[in-house]
Amino acid sequence: MVDGCPSLVPITAEEIQVELDRRRPGQSRIVTQRKESDTVEILSGVLDGLTLGTPISLLVRNEDQRSHDYDEMQHKYRPSHADFAYDQKYGIRAWSGGGRSSARETVGRVAAGALAKKALAQFGVEIVGYVEKVHHLRANIDPTTVSMADVESNIVRCPDSAMAEQMLTHIEEVRKQGNSIGGIVGCVARGVPAGWGEPVFDKLEADLGKAVLSLPACKGFEVGGGFGMTDFTGFEVNDEFEADDDKNVSTRSNNSGGIQGGISNGMPIVVHAAFKPTATIMMSQHTVTTEHENTTLQGRGRHDPCVLPRAVPMVEAMVALVLVDHALRQEVFRARRSLP
Helix, strand or coil, X not given: XXXXXXXXXXXXXXXXXXXXXXXXXXXXXXXXXXXXXXXXXXXXXXXXXXXXXXXXXXEECCCCCCHHHHHXXXXXXXXXXXXXXXXXXXXXXXXXXXXXXXXXXXXXHHHHHHHHHHHHHCCCCEEEEEXXXXXXXXXXXXXCCCCHHHHCXXXXXXXCHHHHHHHHHHHHHHHHCCCCECEEEEEEEECCCCCCEXXXXXXXHHHHHHHHHCCCCEEEEEECCHHHHHHCCHHHHCCCXXXXXXXXXXXXXXXXXXXXXXXXXXXCEEEEEEECCCCCXXXXXXXXXXXXXXXXXXXXXCCCCECHHHHHHXXXXXXXXXXXXXXXXXXXXXXXXXXX
16 A cells, blocks of 8 residues: 555556566576566556555565475574564564565565656656675676666676676575575665755655665665765765856765755765675574574575565665655645745
């Protein structure tokens, strides 16, 4: 269910499906081989290809469940999963798949993100995510020019084609070992005007961080130069302002990642999200039972050796959802400011 979407935003099930196909399992040999079509059905809130301004209900059905793959997990906690934490909080958990802690829940985020992207397009905003780093392999990507076509040109979703080949080989090697690796997804939002965001508790980077960090397996987030700026002085990383002949203001660099004081400054918004290696691996590990007795567990089932390729549309979706919220807030603010 998506609430708060403005009316008259053009959207079709086919457009949402494009985004879901980028997230779905089984799309290539380096992701989980679970076969899900992730076909979306629009149940309400859209008429003749236009949003009505009322809540939009979307349905995506599961088709390829194998709950028996999780039988052993009923009595054992999977290392680095939410099993133990859920038991401690709720006293019960959905052991046959993970329930809310499963990355399956991100199908709703990506579907909602497709709506947000269409709404943002009316403001001239474009969002492009990409795989920047897989394990120790880092690509060289210019966020000001990277295109969706570049990203989708290979199954790793890394626009650096030479590095993508190395990443692909490495992921396949790790998969054959029954192991997993993580990495970094970069994302840029171009065309965001200056003025979106709030000055204190709802700072734009704070909302973006909360949204992206809520994704499964995401363990780190940064804006612009992020942690790397700690290696430099203020003189080296300050973004100096300049105006063109038409008095349009921009910055000579973009170490701030398009956000200053919690508010967009008109430069591209650049974020990075770090994803840990997939927790389920096909190797024996130490754990405990639900009775808190020491034991071992070896992963079973169909899992991603590297979550990065499928995480790209997830990060894009969360960035889009935050930006469209702030876009609508800014429109209301401007309307109120113009009142006599």
